[in-house]
Amino acid sequence: MLKPFEKIVFIKDTNAVKADLTRHYAGIFSKYVRPLIEDRKVFVVQAADLGIYGEGLVIKIWPNNIYYANVKEEDIAEIVERSIVGDEVVDRLAFSPDAKQVRVVLRNCGVIDPEEIDEYLARDGYAAVEKVLSSMSPEDVIEELKKSGLRGRGGGGFPTWMKWNFARNVQSDQKYIICNADEGDPGAYMDRSVLEGDPHSVIEGMIVGGYAIGASKGYFYIRAEYPLAIERVQRAIDQAYEYGLLGEDILGSGFSFDLEIRLGAGAFVCGEETALIASIEGKRGTPRPRPPYPSIKGLWGKPTVINNVETLANVPVILSRGGDWFSTIGTETSKGTKVFALTGKVRNSGLIEVPMGTTLREIVMKVGGGVVGGKKIKAVQTGGPSGGVIPENLLDTPVDYENLRRLGSIMGSGGMIVMNEEDCMVDIAKFYLKFCVDESCGKCAPCRIGGYQLLGLLEKITMGEGEEEDLEKISLICQAMQKASLCGLGQTAPNPVISTMRYFREEYEEHVKEKMCRSGKCKRLIRYEIIQEKCVRCGMCYINCPVEAITGSKAKGFVIQQDKCVKCGKCYEVCKFGAILIGSKEPVEHRI
Amino acid sequence: MAKQLTEDQLKELVESVVDRWGGRPDALIMMLHAIQDEFGYIPRRVSLYLSQKTGIPLAQIYEVITFYHLFRTSPPGKHKISVCMGTACYLKGAPQIVEKLKEILEIKEGESTPDGLFQLETVRCLGCCGLAPVVMIDDKVYGKVNPEKIMDILAQYTKEQDSK
Amino acid sequence: MARMKLEDLRRKREELKARSKETNYIKVGMSTCGLAAGAQETYDIFKEEIERLGLDIKLKKCGCLGMCFAEPLVEVALEGLPTVIYGKVDVATAHRIVDEHICSKRIVNDHVYELHIKE
Numbered sequence: 010m011l012k013p014f015e016k017i018v019f020i021k022d023t024n025a026v027k028a029d030l031t032r033h034y035a036g037i038f039s040k041y042v043r044p045l046i047e048d049r050k051v052f053v054v055q056a057a058d059l060g061i062y063g064e065g066l067v068i069k070i071w072p073n074n075i076y077y078a079n080v081k082e083e084d085i086a087e088i089v090e091r092s093i094v095g096d097e098v099v100d101r102l103a104f105s106p107d108a109k110q111v112r113v114v115l116r117n118c119g120v121i122d123p124e125e126i127d128e129y130l131a132r133d134g135y136a137a138v139e140k141v142l143s144s145m146s147p148e149d150v151i152e153e154l155k156k157s158g159l160r161g162r163g164g165g166g167f168p169t170w171m172k173w174n175f176a177r178n179v180q181s182d183q184k185y186i187i188c189n190a191d192e193g194d195p196g197a198y199m200d201r202s203v204l205e206g207d208p209h210s211v212i213e214g215m216i217v218g219g220y221a222i223g224a225s226k227g228y229f230y231i232r233a234e235y236p237l238a239i240e241r242v243q244r245a246i247d248q249a250y251e252y253g254l255l256g257e258d259i260l261g262s263g264f265s266f267d268l269e270i271r272l273g274a275g276a277f278v279c280g281e282e283t284a285l286i287a288s289i290e291g292k293r294g295t296p297r298p299r300p301p302y303p304s305i306k307g308l309w310g311k312p313t314v315i316n317n318v319e320t321l322a323n324v325p326v327i328l329s330r331g332g333d334w335f336s337t338i339g340t341e342t343s344k345g346t347k348v349f350a351l352t353g354k355v356r357n358s359g360l361i362e363v364p365m366g367t368t369l370r371e372i373v374m375k376v377g378g379g380v381v382g383g384k385k386i387k388a389v390q391t392g393g394p395s396g397g398v399i400p401e402n403l404l405d406t407p408v409d410y411e412n413l414r415r416l417g418s419i420m421g422s423g424g425m426i427v428m429n430e431e432d433c434m435v436d437i438a439k440f441y442l443k444f445c446v447d448e449s450c451g452k453c454a455p456c457r458i459g460g461y462q463l464l465g466l467l468e469k470i471t472m473g474e475g476e477e478e479d480l481e482k483i484s485l486i487c488q489a490m491q492k493a494s495l496c497g498l499g500q501t502a503p504n505p506v507i508s509t510m511r512y513f514r515e516e517y518e519e520h521v522k523e524k525m526c527r528s529g530k531c532k533r534l535i536r537y538e539i540i541q542e543k544c545v546r547c548g549m550c551y552i553n554c555p556v557e558a559i560t561g562s563k564a565k566g567f568v569i570q571q572d573k574c575v576k577c578g579k580c581y582e583v584c585k586f587g588a589i590l591i592g593s594k595e596p597v598e599h600r601i
Numbered sequence: 602m603a604k605q606l607t608e609d610q611l612k613e614l615v616e617s618v619v620d621r622w623g624g625r626p627d628a629l630i631m632m633l634h635a636i637q638d639e640f641g642y643i644p645r646r647v648s649l650y651l652s653q654k655t656g657i658p659l660a661q662i663y664e665v666i667t668f669y670h671l672f673r674t675s676p677p678g679k680h681k682i683s684v685c686m687g688t689a690c691y692l693k694g695a696p697q698i699v700e701k702l703k704e705i706l707e708i709k710e711g712e713s714t715p716d717g718l719f720q721l722e723t724v725r726c727l728g729c730c731g732l733a734p735v736v737m738i739d740d741k742v743y744g745k746v747n748p749e750k751i752m753d754i755l756a757q758y759t760k761e762q763d764s765k
Numbered sequence: 766m767a768r769m770k771l772e773d774l775r776r777k778r779e780e781l782k783a784r785s786k787e788t789n790y791i792k793v794g795m796s797t798c799g800l801a802a803g804a805q806e807t808y809d810i811f812k813e814e815i816e817r818l819g820l821d822i823k824l825k826k827c828g829c830l831g832m833c834f835a836e837p838l839v840e841v842a843l844e845g846l847p848t849v850i851y852g853k854v855d856v857a858t859a860h861r862i863v864d865e866h867i868c869s870k871r872i873v874n875d876h877v878y879e880l881h882i883k884e
Contacts, residue, residue: 013845013870019877035874056877057852058835069879071847108881110831119794119830119838131781135774143771195726196688198798205796206828233634233671234727236740237797253768261770272634274669277725291629293668352689352730359731359833390688426688440691450668729798731833742801 014052016093018042019069021056023078031055034066037082041089051093058357061106062378078104109376111338113346114322115362118206123241126248129209135254137328138216142262145328147177150221154324156332158344163189163280163317164395164421164497166343166410169324172314175304176222179312184224186215187308187315189285190231190238193277194393195444197424199348200318202360204231204238207322208245212268214321216254217328219266222314227266230285232273243270277448281496282307282315284450295450296496317422319348339365343409353390353426354381363408370404373427384429388512392421394441395501397508398434417508419501433530434513435520438506439467445502456499459490463506471531475521483510529591532576536592537569539580543588550580550589614639615650624655629665633672642673678713678720680758682738687726689733694747698734699723701748705755718762719755788848790823791815791862794830794838802836803855810859811839820867835878841866852878 020038022030035055045051061067065079068088075098077088084102091097112118121128129135141150154170161167176184188211192200203211215227229246231239246268249255257265271289278284279294286308288294307313323345327335336344343365349372352358356378363372369389373379380386388398397418399406406412410420428437446460463486466479487503494500510517519525526534539550539559544566551559551567558573559580569580581589606614618635622628632651636643643666652659666672684690684699699710702721706714713720729735732744736751743754769777793799793808811824822843830838835852841862842848849872851862858876865871 011868011870017847017872019872019879052871054872054877055874056879057875058832058878060879060881106881108883110880110882112882115829115831118828119840120827122826123828124826127777127781128785130774130778131785133778136778139771139774193725195686195691196730198726198730202796202798202829234725235797237800251768252774253770254774256768260774272631274630274634275671275725276669288630289627291625291627291665293664295668350730352733353692357832357834358689358733360829360831362831393688424688426692428692432692440688727797729801729833731798731836732801735801742797744801 012049014049016051016073017071018051018053018093019056019059019071020053021059021061021067023059023061023064023067030066034082034085038068038085038089041085042093045093058378059106061104062375064104067104073098076104076106077102107375109367109371110362111346111364112362113326113335113338114203114210114319114348115206115360116326117210118202118360121207123206123208124244126209126245126252129207133329134209134325135213137325138213138254139260141217141220141328142260142264147221147223150217150328151177153328153332154221157323157327157335158332158339159320159323159327159335160343160410161317162319162323162347162420162422164392164419166420169316169320172304172316173218173221175302176224176312176314179305181312183226183309183311184222185308185311185313186218186222186224186227187285187289187313188215188227188229188318188321189280189282189315190229190235190318191273191280191285192232192235192318192422193280193448194395194422194424196352196390196426197350197393197422199350199360199423201235201238203318203322203348204235205241208238208242209249210322210325211242211318212245212249212255214316214324215268216259216266217324218314218316218321220264222312224314225265225267227268228289228308229268229270230273230279230289231270233275234273239270239272246270276450277444278450278496278498281498284496285315286313293450295452296498298495319423340407340409342411347408347420347423349423349425351377351425351427354384354386354429354432355379355427356381365409366407368405368407369399369425372408372425373404377427380427380429384431386427387430387432388428388434390418390426390428390437390505391424392419392504393424394444395419395497395504396421396424397504398428398437398512399508400512417504417511419504431528431530433471433526433528434509434516435467435471435526436528436530438509439464439471441505442467442502445498448498449502450498453493453495453499455490455493456495456502459486459494460499460502462486463490463503467506470517470520471526471533473520473524473531473533477521480510480517480521532578535576536571537574537576537578537580538590538592539567539569540588540590541566543586545586545588547586549583549585553579553583555579611647612650615647615654619651619654626655626657629655629657629662630669633662633666637672641677642675645674676713676717679718679762680738681720681722682736682755683722683724683727685725685727685729685733685735685737686723687730687733687735689730690726690735693733695723695734697748698736698746698751701751705752718759787823788842788844789821790825790840790842791867792825792827792840792842794828794836794840795826796829798829798833799836799838804837806856807837807839807854807859810856811863814860814863818863818868822867831880832878838878843867843870846870846872850878850880851876 020035039053068077159169276294279288281296284294284296303313346362348362388400390398446464449456451457490503529535546563558570561567648662736743736746795804837854839851839854865873
């Protein structure tokens with residue numbers, strides 16, 4: 010049996026963007042401790058990521074859990090002497106990594122085997138059900154939720170206790186609770202991860218909710234595009250039935266609750282409450298006007314509470330640890346944590362959970378490790394197709410429901426997309442709008458026609474045919490859609506357009522007036538040119554141009570004929586020497 | 602995938618689906634999912650038989666089929682290529698992948714190749730944004746795809762077909 | 766397992782808690798994103814190697830660990846070594862983890878990812 014090392018040193022250059030000096034530093038460190046390595050006293054590891062960014066050379070020593078940051082080469086000898094040979098801490102270099110992430114919703118994700126109910130039980134699973142059924146009245150449960158300050162995580166941010174209380178107070182022979190897992194926002198996958206990683210916590214939340222409002226039946230509405238989530242939730246439901254946590258007379262308490270899965274079928278609008286209800290009833294998922302709200306008249310005309318996956322996953326923790334504890338996390342108006350799917354041009358894309366009130370900049374820089382390739386961050390988009398962009402200069406805003414709304418975005422379900430200089434804001438607005446236009450159910454005119462017209466105008470602008478009055482028209486259509494659409498989809502569909510116009514109006518104007526796209530995204534507005542100084546005359550662009558827009562010869566060099574060029578980008582793709590320039594502005598003399 | 606069934610087999614299949622859900626109108630979407638899982642699409646004669654068995658009007662069945670993107674009324678290709686058009690994938694080059702696929706397969710989105718081998722679809726976020734851009738072929742997800750890589754991936758499927 | 770009453774649940778949970786403090790496991794993140802990045806292949810390698818070498822290590826599955834950029838993710842807890850999360854564990858890296866981490870008690874270079882999380 011090999012003797013384990015007494016100490017292990019993890020080394021990482023946390024400034025690394027392009028050139029990573031980790032190996033270099035590890036080499037130096039190893040030189041100092043070579044004899045100790047041979048005695049199996051210490052082992053040096055080059056880490057890939059220590060969860061710390063922009064703090065220079067970081068060294069972590071196990072088992073003492075000492076962290077050093079911004080270490081210089083000349084400090085290494087001292088660290089070895091005092092902390093490796095000895096057991097002291099070099100105070101001037103000591104660093105305490107600040108845990109930005111707090112896991113409440115994701116407490117079990119990545120920890121337990123989601124297919125084993127026993128592993129969930131061992132992590133205090135179903136303790137909330139136990140507590141609620143043995144010692145709390147439905148009113149107590151709602152009171153505890155009120156204390157916690159939990160608000161809906163699906164986007165709107167409506168206080169969960171109020172929703173439950175409305176349904177509780179309606180007299181009815183049958184009530185329902187629905188888990189909305191129709192996560193359709195592009196760029197968001199929190200719900201999928203929770204359902205795949207910890208399905209029992211959501212089931213537990215639903216049982217508690219059913220008890221609180223007096224429902225004996227619950228539905229999981231899961232999008233059919235998530236086969237693994239469906240499989241794991243079904244398995245979890247089966248296990249819960251087997252253990253007596255679902256069905257008749259749960260745990261001998263007299264409370265009965267049944268749970269069933271219903272699948273979506275690829276309609277984004279079904280995330281909207283009333284459309285979702287129609288879909289569970291087996292109909293087309295078209296929304297209806299509210300009121301009456303589902304809490305009063307929902308599924309089959311009965312009082313129905315619809316909660317999002319993340320909201321429900323919070324419920325068991327609130328009941329087991331108390332609403333007071335939960336309300337210590339977060340800001341004045343937004344309690345608890347929020348899970349975000351951090352993606353786009355961020356270095357470490359992933360699923361993160363931070364306390365409400367964390368700033369966007371902290372999320373991108375400290376949790377996400379900054380922008381890819383060290384490029385400049387341009388904006389962060391939250392709330393998906395119903396949200397908006399937040400420009401770089403406002404990134405120090407603490408994230409909560411009110412702040413995001415004030416900035417013209419929304420919390421949404423938790424997609425957070427980082428954009429850099431390469432992203433065109435008009436193009437982004439067009440992308441999101443296209444999504445909503447495709448997904449419009451067609452029932453009401455402002456959404457169906459307004460969306461289509463708005464998209465037409467944006468397309469015109471990105472094609473370089475925009476006129477100045479188009480910008481005015483865009484604003485008018487946006488207002489009409491916001492005010493007159495029937496449901497949330499149509500009302501929020503113009504948000505990405507409004508917010509990009511608010512913060513990046515100059516980009517719209519450039520597209521319209523100067524026929525230019527500064528990011529090079531809008532193909533019709535860019536031009537390709539050969540940089541003669543870099544060109545080695547290999548002729549690859551000449552051979553590959555599909556429209557013979559490149560003329561010349563290996564002897565004389567090559568030129569792109571702008572009038573023939575279709576801007577397919579083929580020459581740029583095949584050039585191995587970086588000799589093709591993407592210019593975003595057409596020189597004046599070339600203009601027609 | 603798409604199956605050729607005799608009239609009796611087809612009826613038996615529809616009946617088992619109807620039995621499982623008690624023929625309840627609210628389970629229409631679930632029944633359609635079960636049928637599509639078997640056939641790869643929802644053939645008209647199946648809809649007709651389903652209507653007869655459950656009493657749900659054919660018009661209502663079609664109303665639902667045509668509303669939801671996932672339901673198909675024509676047979677799919679052997680391999681379904683789904684290019685993710687979620688935001689992260691879009692930003693990281695999914696449109697170029699679609700262009701490439703259209704070019705080499707000579708079909709548009711939603712169509713199948715004449716030999717029935719491939720069907721091209723663009724889909725909403727597949728939830729693998731960390732691996733963007735993502736392409737899913739049948740149930741297998743390929744991450745960090747680019748126009749060159751997609752050629753290699755497709756080649757595996759055509760090779761497999763040729764060797765049969 | 767028969768349907769439980771309140772006290773059965775309590776007892777069962779205590780039993781499970783007492784049992785759950787084990788080390789010596791390899792845990793593979795197997796959600797959609799992990800599987801897309803090749804977690805099944807990684808899992809299979811560990812399974813084969815554990816059997817082949819007769820190792821006393823439990824192989825487990827878990828959901829998303831959050832660091833999607835570094836999938837497939839594998840957590841290794843072995844007595845006498847810090848519990849580490851390895852990222853980008855392809856087939857070759859899985860073999861290295863078995864050879865170096867499990868058999869030689871040395872942490873594998875360039876694949877350690879650390880998260881700072883408060884629970």
